[in-house]
Amino acid sequence: MAEPNPSVVIVGGGFAGVGCAKALAEHDVDVTLIDRNNFHQFQPLLYQVATAQASPADVATPLRDLFRKHPRVTVKKATVTHVDPATRTVSTAEGAEFSGDYLVLAAGTGPNFFGVPGADEHALPLYALRDATRLRDRVFELFEEADTTPEVIEQGALTFVIVGGGPTGVETAGALIDLVDDVLAARFHDLDVATAARVVVVDHGEALLRPFSESAHEYVARVLEDRGVELWLGRGVAAVHADRVELADGTSIPTRCVVWAGGVSPTPLGLADELTTGRGPRLATAADLTLVGHPRVYAIGDVAQIADHDGTVLPQLGSVALQAGTHAGHNIRRHAAGRDTEPFRYHDKGIMAMIGRNAAIAELGAHRHELHGHLAFTAWLGVHALLMSGTRERVDLFVSWAWDYFTKNRAPSIVESTDGIDWDDAGS
Ligand SMILES: Cc1cc2nc3c(=O)[nH]c(=O)nc-3n(C[C@H](O)[C@H](O)[C@H](O)COP(=O)(O)OP(=O)(O)OC[C@H]3O[C@@H](n4cnc5c(N)ncnc54)[C@H](O)[C@@H]3O)c2cc1C
Numbered sequence: 001m002a003e004p005n006p007s008v009v010i011v012g013g014g015f016a017g018v019g020c021a022k023a024l025a026e027h028d029v030d031v032t033l034i035d036r037n038n039f040h041q042f043q044p045l046l047y048q049v050a051t052a053q054a055s056p057a058d059v060a061t062p063l064r065d066l067f068r069k070h071p072r073v074t075v076k077k078a079t080v081t082h083v084d085p086a087t088r089t090v091s092t093a094e095g096a097e098f099s100g101d102y103l104v105l106a107a108g109t110g111p112n113f114f115g116v117p118g119a120d121e122h123a124l125p126l127y128a129l130r131d132a133t134r135l136r137d138r139v140f141e142l143f144e145e146a147d148t149t150p151e152v153i154e155q156g157a158l159t160f161v162i163v164g165g166g167p168t169g170v171e172t173a174g175a176l177i178d179l180v181d182d183v184l185a186a187r188f189h190d191l192d193v194a195t196a197a198r199v200v201v202v203d204h205g206e207a208l209l210r211p212f213s214e215s216a217h218e219y220v221a222r223v224l225e226d227r228g229v230e231l232w233l234g235r236g237v238a239a240v241h242a243d244r245v246e247l248a249d250g251t252s253i254p255t256r257c258v259v260w261a262g263g264v265s266p267t268p269l270g271l272a273d274e275l276t277t278g279r280g281p282r283l284a285t286a287a288d289l290t291l292v293g294h295p296r297v298y299a300i301g302d303v304a305q306i307a308d309h310d311g312t313v314l315p316q317l318g319s320v321a322l323q324a325g326t327h328a329g330h331n332i333r334r335h336a337a338g339r340d341t342e343p344f345r346y347h348d349k350g351i352m353a354m355i356g357r358n359a360a361i362a363e364l365g366a367h368r369h370e371l372h373g374h375l376a377f378t379a380w381l382g383v384h385a386l387l388m389s390g391t392r393e394r395v396d397l398f399v400s401w402a403w404d405y406f407t408k409n410r411a412p413s414i415v416e417s418t419d420g421i422d423w424d425d426a427g428s
């Protein structure tokens with residue numbers, strides 16, 4: 001039976017949550033969109049903020065602005081700590097409760113330190129805007145300190161270690177070496193930056209960008225090594241200390257900046273273990289994206305394990321999250337209208353990564369047609385402009401900014417001075 005004016009509570013204003021809210025916004029549905037931030041962040045460009053090539057405003061959009069023309073979408077800034085799928089009620093750290101006829105869980109992921117001692121305390125993850133600004137400030141602070149006290153270079157002041165050779169690690173390494181070589185080397189005249197600064201990628205696997213093809217692995221490794229990035233592959237991280245990274249083979253790399261790009265785990269929402277599955281573990285979904293056993297609760301985006309129509313588990317990507325969000329909105333409308341929900345079907349545009357200025361890789365479509373360089377970047381731009389179109393009014397500004405970044409030597413933004421590094425904090 002049709003259900004007029006249903007209410008929907010959405011937890012998370014990332015690609016999935018915003019995609020779902022947009023799919024409902026034009027219809028007779030009351031939507032409450034809850035996020036711990038009052039903005040939507042564009043995660044694929046966080047490493048650009050971290051390397052000062054983009055400002056926070058380039059990658060974040062206020063959620064209330066996104067829905068200002070949709071009075072039936074209400075935004076609440078709150079951190080959800082507990083979810084009761086039976087009553088479709090969420091509780092927040094601030095002491096509020098929200099319930100709806102439908103509940104959508106789209107709270108994304110956070111870093112997974114895999115129990116590596118010290119990683120939580122000393123490594124810098126890159127999964128949220130505040131992570132990106134923190135990392136950017138650390139990089140600049142270390143250059144300033146090395147400039148005034150060159151002895152700290154011996155203690156790893158200009159050694160930047162990236163743990164994880166997946167897309168986040170590779171993109172960060174490429175952008176960081178560009179920042180060091182093209183910008184900081186010219187700014188810090190008293191430092192021999194070319195000799196003193198190191199960017200090191202450590203991964204326990206033998207290849208970078210594992211989801212890509214073997215030729216892509218070779219291309220990426222060649223591009224990064226040609227630019228001076230050190231690749232320490234096949235080596236696991238045993239511990240992260242305040243002053244060094246310790247590897248499983250006993251080697252230590254002195255550093256004051258460890259970027260954690262080692263993996264993600266879903267945001268904990270206090271749900272029972274039997275509602276989770278797979279690696280991570282992520283929320284278990286049925287083909288129509290509902291949480292298993294709960295036909296009025298949807299789990300979408302990175303927080304969920306989503307399978308395509310043929311059963312293939314889909315990767316944690318912005319395009320999967322956005323399409324799943326739109327589909328969940330569509331299914332909520334169908335269910336409220338008394339109709340059957342439909343299974344999710346992913347339209348695969350491929351996988352891609354920017355490896356720094358003038359270097360990118362794309363494997364397009366389900367058949368993974370491989371492109372390198374400018375063509376790959378054009379594909380990257382198209383897919384990311386599409387992702388952005390739901391959350392930014394001026395996609396053309398993004399396109400021209402990204403094109404400039406890729407093809408020209410842009411001067412990065414100014415960074416204010418930060419707290420400083422404690423050089424005596426060794427050995428912990
Ligand atoms: C550094 C990085 C680079 C990436 N690059 C690419 C790329 O180039 N291309 C691509 O397709 N994908 C990329 N991805 C993956 C892509 O960003 C994710 O797949 C996508 O963001 C998932 O969308 P989501 O909506 O599920 O989660 P998110 O985008 O993570 O959104 C989750 C939202 O939930 C909110 N939230 C979390 N916990 C709570 C809580 N307890 N209470 C309230 N709100 C909460 C968060 O603030 C956030 O706004 C990248 C990811 C990272 C981290």
